[in-house]
Amino acid sequence: MGSEVARVKQRSASRKLVEDLYEESQRVYVVHYSCESFYENSTGGSTRVTSIAIRNLQSAQTKSWSIHKAAELQGCLGEINENFPALEKTMLEGYFDFLRQNSGCRFLHWNMRDENYGFFALEHRYRTLGGTPFELQDDRKVDLARILVSIYGRQYASHTSESGRKGRIFSIVELNKIADKDGLTGAQEAEAFEKGEYLKLHQSTLRKLDMFCNIFERMHAKNLKTSGSWLDVNGIHPVYILEQIKTHWITTLIVVSSGLIGAGVKYWDAIKAIFGGGPGAA
Template structure:
């Protein structure tokens, strides 16, 4: 397995640290939607639920199609017939919340493009004649990519999120993978999709916290994490005060031996033994 690039690793570790230092202004976000595979009609996938969780307090705000339907007096079995109108109201509420919390940072998992990501949510809102609030790219942080930079591309198996949960013994209660989410949508299981979305923001915050405190378990070995023996020794020497003092003392003794060979051997033994 290839070791992480030391420059990317350092930069990504610093990003995670800064996010936790500013945790009051960081939201963990995830959403569920209709399957975006094997689409032939050109229509963008419908969104079923969105959840955002405060990184510091864990307080979570969610937006879901079935909750909007309940407020409108529509039964679960009637959602399909009114989906566009309900989805528009759900996205209106989501973007109103985002717009009222400007400047917040968003930690996500692979929400990077029009296929699945912030751009996909914005596009869906526009397709329903809405006007989305666009979050600046500088305020979006992809935890999936940060993990690759910190631990290396082979830090876990595929699918990465599922195997990482197994490795760290994080219980995936209510968790649905991509295939299960697509099946749940086809079955009209909007409540299950919402519960899965809520669970995933909790999981992502859990993983991020373990990255920050150094307790996340991965397939990356200690030596790979530290770039091999030479780089590890250099870093250790540069960062360890005790090592520097010992090395400095040894250098002084070496100079004395070189330039003062006539000193009594007892003095040299005392110096080298630290007495």
């Protein structure tokens, strides 16, 4: 029973968090990035980053950094692979400068939680390239994927979409008919990286930012469609109701007693009326 009570409380807290983020959306950014495949990395070292994008939740103004943009600025679009480390370092430097300048804001993300993929992974990668990353505090990071589970339950979306694409991102997007043109799956991103299609990876990163913002807005409006059951979506479970009755038995007793007393008074008035004992009787 305790787990159900905790879940309802966590759901309530997550709902409040969504409201807070919406209210201060001017100081909230959505962040996403693309990188080399974790599984195709033959060196065993940190995964190379190809693009990063950050979008303001209120204005939708977007700042991005990518390998191909860095290459264009340095005049080496035709020699990206030969200059990859230097271009990647330039790109990450721009990203960390942005974090430093906006350290008081909050950053909404999708599963950017560890050194495999996430803020820590970007920090480690920058260090390997000789940079000193700005370390964003954990209380500034908000995981959209975890909020979805908290509010709608673990069954909110399948791990494979109706069209057969892997990942809950595409499941929830397809369920809500959210535009996902240019959005790549993990396997497609790995293929694009191997082919050196860095522009395609950047376009996927930007599209996913748009998808995340759309999901968030529907969460706030409470019209996001999910695969969760009615109980999961509404956060009401019989076990929780029983627990509340046990915990607050005095309040429950007063409510029930009041109801019984009210019913008794009405019943007595009806009897008096039948047998002439009501108001106005001779």
